[in-house]
Amino acid sequence: MAGNNSPATNKVQQQVDFYDPKTNTLDIRSNGIYPSGVLSNLCSNGFRFEGMVCGSMEGFLQSLKQQDRDKQLQICSMKGGNARTRSVTSWQTDQVVWWRGQAIDRQSEEYQQLLRRAYKAMFEQSERFRIALMSTRGITLTHSTGERNPYKTIITEQEFCGILTELREDYDKHPKVPPRKKRVYVDMDNVLVDFQSGLSQQSEETLQEYEGRPEYIPGMFGQMKPIPGVIEAMHILQQHYELYILSTAPWDNPSAWSDKVRWVTEYLDDVFHKRMVITHCKDLCQGDYLIDDHGNHGTSEFAGEWIAFGSEKFPNWDSVLGYLLPDTL
Numbered sequence: 001m002a003g004n005n006s007p008a009t010n011k012v013q014q015q016v017d018f019y020d021p022k023t024n025t026l027d028i029r030s031n032g033i034y035p036s037g038v039l040s041n042l043c044s045n046g047f048r049f050e051g052m053v054c055g056s057m058e059g060f061l062q063s064l065k066q067q068d069r070d071k072q073l074q075i076c077s078m079k080g081g082n083a084r085t086r087s088v089t090s091w092q093t094d095q096v097v098w099w100r101g102q103a104i105d106r107q108s109e110e111y112q113q114l115l116r117r118a119y120k121a122m123f124e125q126s127e128r129f130r131i132a133l134m135s136t137r138g139i140t141l142t143h144s145t146g147e148r149n150p151y152k153t154i155i156t157e158q159e160f161c162g163i164l165t166e167l168r169e170d171y172d173k174h175p176k177v178p179p180r181k182k183r184v185y186v187d188m189d190n191v192l193v194d195f196q197s198g199l200s201q202q203s204e205e206t207l208q209e210y211e212g213r214p215e216y217i218p219g220m221f222g223q224m225k226p227i228p229g230v231i232e233a234m235h236i237l238q239q240h241y242e243l244y245i246l247s248t249a250p251w252d253n254p255s256a257w258s259d260k261v262r263w264v265t266e267y268l269d270d271v272f273h274k275r276m277v278i279t280h281c282k283d284l285c286q287g288d289y290l291i292d293d294h295g296n297h298g299t300s301e302f303a304g305e306w307i308a309f310g311s312e313k314f315p316n317w318d319s320v321l322g323y324l325l326p327d328t329l
Helices: 057-063 069-076 080-084 109-125 127-134 157-173 195-199 204-209 230-238 254-267 317-324
Strands: 025-027 047-049 052-054 096-099 102-105 140-142 183-186 242-247 276-278 289-292 305-308
Touching (some): 047 109, 052 057, 057 069, 057 109, 109 127, 109 157, 127 157, 230 242, 242 254, 254 276
Parallel strands (some): 025 140, 183 242, 242 276
Antiparallel strands (some): 047 052
């Protein structure tokens, strides 16, 4: 069992291994070594459930015995041991329990659904509980100290172990959604492309004609060369981030728009295919990082982090990679 490899603590010496290899069963007990003790209702696996703060599952279960909402709120927030001391038996007379001011028949399907929802909430919110439960795959769960008469207990051994087994099986049935990659926007001019390399290819006549506004030279954006190291850097970042181009093009130079698409198609289509945004309001885009050499066109107002390319902190692509991928380079 995984518990045999758990770090030793003062409490572990007093705990017991309740896994039986002969029957392949795990008895869930508060004094059991991992994962038995973590699965106990007395364990402090806190969670929120339908507007209530639950300090433990025991707190939630004991609170169901209280009609007074203030008392229910107080007990619900308690950790297991403290909550158990507040247990009462008055509910057994009429078999009515209470949740948020509503009376529920203990023997009804409505009550069973309430229990399932509560355990599901704890399973989803408590990573410790979830990992412990999923470590018991293939093992039959029992609870030998649990009461089996549903008229005497708020949850029977069969109900308890049945819900945990159901949660475990359902978790493995559903495909896991991988965590979203962080989103990185990359500017073009002097970040992906060398603006000066485009100017150097122009004739003297063209440079004179467009003096002071070189960005309006037709076709120039498609002639620019990549910034040193950028091609390799983009392919490395693509493995860890969701990449988009976020650039601005001169409003009165329509060819600049198509030239930028042509450049991307030639050099980085495998990274940015159909992932290109042209706008004068970059702060409208939602993401985690924006790599840009200037703070204009909304860059300085970008909600994520602005990585100022060409600055003292980020003079080149090696420095950007070192910042975004500190543990992989």
